[in-house]
Amino acid sequence: MSKLTTFVPLTKLRPFKDNWRIQVKCLHSWKQNTPFVGDTFEMVLADQWGNKIHATSKRSLMQRIQRVLPIDSWGVIEHVTVTPAGGQYRTTNYKYKMVIAEDAVLSRSDLVDDRVFISLANYEEIENGTKKQAFLIDVIGRIYDLGDVQTVQVSGEDRKRVLFRLVDAEGNNLACCLWGTYAEQLEPFSLNGKDQTIICLIRFAKIKEFRGIFWICHDVGSNFL
Incomplete structure (x- = not known):
C-alpha cells in the first residue's frame, strides 16, 4: 500500500519529481499521431478543485488507462511526471503537461462529483x-x-x-x-x-x-x- 495519503492539486505539480498522488476526473480523451512523437493517447483531466491539465501517454497504455479512468469517471494516479506544455493550441492554460508512463499506478476513486468543469468563453x-x-x-x-x-x-x-x-x-x-x-x-x-x-x-x-x-x-x- 502506498504511503502517500493525500491528493496534490494539479497546480502544485512540478518537474523533476514523480512521487505525486492525484485524484482526477477524465473530461475528454482522444488518440493522436504526430511526426515527432508518433501514436499517443491524450486526455484532459480535472481535479476536485477545478484545476485542469493535459495528460499524455504512449498509445500502448491506452487500454490500461481507459479501464481505470474512462471519460466522466474519477481515478487516482500515483507516480507521474510533468513537462512544460507547448504547441500552437493548448487544451488548458496550465504551464505543464502530465506524462503517464509505464510505472504509474492507477486505481479507481470512490469520489462522487458530477461537475463537468466547463469554462465558458466570453x-x-x-x-x-x-x-x-x-x-x-x-x-x-x-x-x-x-x-x-x-x-x-x-x-x-x-x-x-x-x-x-x-x-x-x-x-x-x-x-x-x-x-x-x-x-x-x-x-x-x-x-x-x-x-x-x-x-x-x-x-x-x-x-x-x-x-x-x-x-x-x-x-x-x-x-x-
Whole structure:
C-alpha cells in the first residue's frame, strides 16, 4: 500500500519529481499521431478543485488507462511526471503537461462529483480579439444561420464541413466551423430542422482568425443539446 495519503492539486505539480498522488476526473480523451512523437493517447483531466491539465501517454497504455479512468469517471494516479506544455493550441492554460508512463499506478476513486468543469468563453472578448488564441476554449450558444453540410477537399481527402453562427443571450454572435464527425452531428438539422432552436456546446474549440474574422473551430469535442 502506498504511503502517500493525500491528493496534490494539479497546480502544485512540478518537474523533476514523480512521487505525486492525484485524484482526477477524465473530461475528454482522444488518440493522436504526430511526426515527432508518433501514436499517443491524450486526455484532459480535472481535479476536485477545478484545476485542469493535459495528460499524455504512449498509445500502448491506452487500454490500461481507459479501464481505470474512462471519460466522466474519477481515478487516482500515483507516480507521474510533468513537462512544460507547448504547441500552437493548448487544451488548458496550465504551464505543464502530465506524462503517464509505464510505472504509474492507477486505481479507481470512490469520489462522487458530477461537475463537468466547463469554462465558458466570453463572446465579446473573442470578437474583439482580446481572448487569447493559444488555448482551447468552451463556448455555448444558439445556432443561427445554419448552412448545409458540404463535402470539401482538404489535402486531397474528402471532408464534411458545416458553417453557422452561435448567438449568446446578449445577442453577440460568432462565426463557427465544424468538420468531420462533428459536422455530421448537425446534418439532420441542416436537412430537416433549420427552424428548430438548437443549443450547441463546443468544448476544446480553437479560435482562428481568417480575413479579419475570428472563427470558432472544433478541436477534440463538441456536444449538441
